[in-house]
Amino acid sequence: MELTDLRKVYQHEGPFATVYLEGRSPGDDAAGQIRLRWKSLRERLLAEGASQGAVEAIASELERGTPGEEQANGRVLVATESGVVLDERWDAALGAGDDAHWGVLPELGAYVRERARSVRELVVIADQEGAQVRQEVVAEYHEPHELDAEIVEGSADEGVHKPRGGALSHNRIQRRADEAVGRNAKDIAAHVSAVATEFRPGVVVLAGEVQARTAVREELPAQLAELIIETDRGGRDENASEEALVEELLRIAHEAEARRAERTAGQLAAGLAHDRAVAGHKEVARAAEMGAVETLLLESDIPASREAFLLNVCAETSAAVTLVPDGTGLTDGVGALLRFPVTG
Template sequence: MELAELRHVYEHEGPFATVYLEARTPGEDAGKQVELRWRGLSDRLREVGATDETLAALDKRVGERAGEEYARGRVLVAGGSSVLLDEAWDVETGDGDQVFWGELPELGAYVREAARSVSELVVIADQEGAQVLQDVVVGARAPREADAEIVEGGGHEGVHKPRGGALSHNQIQRRADETLRRNAKDVVAHLTDVAAEFKPRVLVLAGGVQARTALRDELPADLSDRLVETERSGLAPNASDEALDEELIRIAGEENRRREEYNADRMRTEQAQGRAVQGGDSVVKAAEQGAVETLLLEENVPAQREASLFKSCAETTASVELVPSGVGLTGGAGAILRFPVR
């Protein structure tokens, strides 16, 4: 996650109300249930000093949304008379609703979720094109679909090879192969455009063997480097969406473990060479000097001075990444530096 995405929040003068609405299964009375939940949360905020104008802004925003929109969870930040942040928050059911009132927003849970979210560009290929999905996976929850479309290749000739090896069929077979390659090139051109905007961490390739092979052969290096193939889904009418979802969750988990270990190794290497620091005060000092390239947080370990860390890093172009629990970062935070701090 690029913390600069939160800069507009910190540019506003505090204090701030931070509201987390946990995911709930939507029902016929979902809107009413959200209203009742918010009423209790509003009372709690008022008790700890939240202003009437901030509560009114949150009242209006929550009231504008249907209950179904909160089925996956929501995080909101408000200051003064404005709602400054209103985003999906894909936590596991059972964490409970939470509210905070303070001089800085309490965005630790939101930032960690964003850091562990895995964007997956999913391609379910057949010989004539592909179904292309833009999914975001967090933990063990079902993928959240950001977009989906069917891409058809430009080849209009049949792509089914003839049975048997008769020489009289060679020309037909060559045409089928060429059509398959042409369709694959068209799909890959589309994937390249989508990837430039969506910026997936993983490219998941599913579908028929021939179609997958044709697409794989056409992928540019930047997409090949992110490629994971699976046989757990296809475009057949009875293909299992649940099986594909399970596979996407598994792939995301492996990607997160790989990424966290890489971050931990990088932290050790860079610190040995004087290009990294750890500990809340040291990281805040580095951030205030604009020296933080990447803020590192230990998974499931709150960092010292966390709210200040986010504010300082959001004011620069710092990103945030996670390392595994148990790494033992001092104060739960570390930073890869652009340059040494004074």
């Protein structure tokens, strides 16, 4: 995650009220449930000294929402005396619970972790005539969040279905069918490449018919070919199981995030040995204030010392944030990969 996304929040003058509403299965009285949950959080904020303006700003935003949708998705809101400055989905693990904070800085560690562990999956469900191309942001605990979906039809005029039988008269038709499949695959691959340039996926998932996805894979450029994971789940026809595909996307995201975290832990170890990484909140803060932090490192489920401050200063210096596995042994639960060595 690029922490520059949070600059707009930190540009406001605090103090800040931060509220997390956990994603849950909506009940029959979704609106009533939201009111009860918010009442408890409101009382907590006021007990901590929150301003009436910040509390009322959040209350007004919740009243405008759709209760069932909020319960299903989860939500994080940040407000100051002047109004709400952040309102986003928050796909927390079920059981994380609602939470509220009042302080000089917003408490965005849980939100940042969820964003950092999410995987951007470019899903291509292909057949021999075209494909559905979906941009999904997939977190481990919730259904994929679809940002966009498009149907791409190949430009081949010839039919893609081969005739049965082995008669020589059929060879030309078969050859034309193969050429049509190949032309359609090129069209699909060109579209996927264009989308990937903007979407920047961590994984490209190829699903659908075997021959079609094989043809598309062969047409994709090398930089995307390295990201491909194939699956036989899902398809474009109405009998294909969307539920099975979702399960596969969640599995792929979980494995991709585990690999990413392990890779980052290896980069940290190498960086510490060559003055290109630091650990501990004092060292990270010093590096961040010098503009040296390229990537802030947090453990997956363990809050870091002075986390709110470190997120703020790293956002101001255009750093990214990523996670390492719990138990990595980061001093104070925080580390950083550096743009340049910090000495003296």
